[in-house]
Amino acid sequence: MTTPLLELTGLHKRYGRHAVLRGVELSIAPGSHVGLVGNNGQGKTTLLRIVMGLLRPDSGSVRLRGASLGFPRRQEQKRLFGYLPEAVSFYPGLTGRRTLHYLAALKGVPRDQVAPLLDVVGLAHAADARVKTYSKGMRQRLGLAQALLGDPAMLLLDEPTNGLDPDGIREFYAILERLMDRDVAILTASHLLSEIEVRLDGMALLRDGRLVEAAPIPELVARAGLPTRIFFSLKPGPGLPQALLTELGGQLSTNGHPNSYEIRCAAPQKLATLSRLLVHADAIAALTVKEPGLEEAFHLLQRRAGAAEATPGDDQES
């Protein structure tokens, strides 16, 4: 096990009587991309702002490479982070290039980093247009470029694709994926799950101020225990032996086609089930396998967490 890059322990934060974070624990390995997921108002932004040093936690600690980070944050410690605030805004009258030159100077980063970064985020063509002429997607990409100034070890992205159209979202994550060989760890907060699936190494689910689950994605899905679903339809003719269908739990599919079936099996049994079906490949017209989605797993885990919380006597809050 590698030492974590970022380690959060026992983070608490309350605003007045409202406890936003109630003991958040999270660690992120170097170079990994973790999604911080939760509905709006669950404390994602608060958590990111505490990690960035813009908010003081009531208690708990933030450690980067083992070193404790306090509040107000020391300047050389800020340099290790790249931060894209939610709905980032820039100076409308400056061009994209001038904006990055300005921010590079503030970070003590040489100017010649700016042009390659504009390339990375695909803004080279619009570098000399004023930011006020930028689309929302271009502004977010400029936001990503500024976060990358000075090659930070840890990127904090707060709802980076909020308000982008599907193309914009795809583009944004494609850029993030290309960053993965830079060895930068990324923590992305988002309330939209479907869009970040497959692009993450791990996922942390924030609910009522606590991380209810934090694990690599396959593990999360496994923990939810949702079945893999195999759909297939048969050619006209003898079909499959009824005994096999019964044994595998095959049921007539609900889609209305007379010769369509669905088999639900636990993920570990998937290959065994498929190989038994494929003995009769001649009889099968079409087959699709639907893995349990992260979104379904997430909702299930959230419901479970909610149910656990509702159980009397289970409340850990002192």
Added chain:
Amino acid sequence: MQALYALAAKEFEDHWRNGWIIALALAFATFSAVISLAGFGLSGQVGVADTQTAIISLTSLVIYLIPLMGLLLGIDGIVGERARGTLDLLRSYPVTTGQLMLGKLLGLEAVLVTTLLVGLLPPAVLTVLQGGAWLPWPVFLLLASVLGLVFLALALLVSAGAREQGTALGIAVALWLLLVILFDIGLVGLLVATQGNLPQAVVQGLFYLNPTSLYRFVSFTLLLDAGALQEMGLGGAAMPLWSVSLALALWGLVPLGLAAWWLRRSE
């Protein structure tokens, strides 16, 4: 150092682009031309006012206009970034709040000095052409710039503390009224009410409470000859120049430091 320069350069650039510099310079030049001509009218001479008269009139102009310009220029410094949503971004950068304040202060000061240069050039050139001394003019510019710094620092303090742009602007205008208009009226009222029986120490103490009074004192002490000083009632002024200068410097440094401290503690 690089960050400081970047911050200052951006402030100057912003105000150059949005036309503030040109507007302020025109305003100041217009007023200074009118005042110089009025001074000439009052002196009852043919020709432009002499250096002394011009400096007395321009000192009054500076006392009215420079605090107002300083406050208006600086008031958006922090609260404007907050409203635009750029403050969080800025604060995620490895820049101390002290650097942030100082950078903004220097950039805005450059704006003020530019407008002062434009505004003071006509009276300076005219009086020097008439055989007046040139030395008072750079000194005058320097002192007016210091007054500008003081009010920029005050504006940044208000700006760092205020949550809303409107509130900040309201406080700035109130500060201007208080320090530039009401303070003097109040002081005169106090002297009249006490029939001048106020101890000298109290009067001097009150002096230190207002940077514009301090500025006026330094400016006249340095720039006017003994005769003119007598005429202004400042002949035997007991306040040492160094303490007044120090007080003026503190009027700039303390608000700036407080602003940086305040922003650093804020979440």
